Amino acid sequence: MEKDEDFLNKVSQLFIINGAKTVTMDDIAKELRISKKTLYQNYTNKENLLEETLTYSIEKVLNKMRNLDEKIENAVERMFARDEEIERASKTNDSILLRQLVKYYPQIFNKHMLYFSEKLSEILVHNVEKGRAQGLYRNDFDAHLYSKLYFQMTMTYDNSPYLDTTQISRNKYQQESLLFYMNAITTEKGKGILKELQRS
Template identity: 30%
Template sequence: MAKVTAYRQELKGRILKESIKEFKKNGIKQVKMDDIANNLSISKRTLYEIYPNKEELLLEGLRAEHEERNLEFMRFMAMGNRSVIDVFVQFFKMEMRSFATVSPLYFSDIHKFPNAVSYLSELHEESQSKSKEFLQKGVEEGFFREDVNFEIVSRMGQATMQHVMQIQLYKQYSLQHIFRNVILLLIRGICTQRGVKVVDEMLEKL
């Protein structure tokens, strides 16, 4: 019984890994459950026993990715005292790495799955609170301007990326290129002269 349970857990992990890889590469709608079963050489029945539908599979994948990102960030923070610029550069590196391997269809398809949208909305609310703490710390450290309304800046960033997806700008430029230009414009715009200097120096090393 223990062997069966261990096998199921291992198989569940393989299914999740393969599915997210395919979703990101080709878009969620374009990947069929049959494709996933065939890629892993398992029966459709076995796949549906573990994940009854694509949305549940997607949701589990989003949760796993969020947990993995959190662990990576925690390891980074545990390596020593980190300034807000250190944190920003690490976030920038992680996002650029993520955008390098994902199809724009993945992001547009996610919004067709209500449970996934609900989960991402929850994460967004959590990140908003953390962002405020991060930005305030940046002011205290002398890297961010204190005369900036960060609520407006945050909403501008969200609106910009939403507009990028709506007008399908990713057909003209890569998501990596778009993200780099948007995030650098926003972060440098809220920085003090000292902050701009440090950000530019650190990004030159990437």
């Protein structure tokens, strides 16, 4: 059995649809039409497979984000670029997978969220450096700290005790979080582009 993208994609979908706790190694072997023996030769237990699947899924999203960085030169415009894969990943936040990860596999969940936070922070800091060079972002703030604050803000939609999710949709919350962050870091020149993007 090869540990290829197709395999990890299929396993990832099983976990997303059914949950990390619910899906068994039997289910995976049956769904992917491989023997349990072959599966266990590659993964000693479900937790190993879950970890590899999460790492793969996170890297896929991060690579998409890095590619957007390369394609879009203007730092402010890049922050407003939409990508279907990233959108799908953010919607996974309210999935059964996430709820079961938090409840049954908190160590795995925390480890991967920390990893995602660190890597996303690197991408955001790169964007800040680019924006500063373009005169679009202020120089008088800590890019690393602001990237962490932004990440924390965007990830709290499902579990903040102060947010009534019946009153604000996930999409609206994500948009407002981005605007909050962008208004905090842009120069007057950057704010001009920000206003143009909001009008279009």
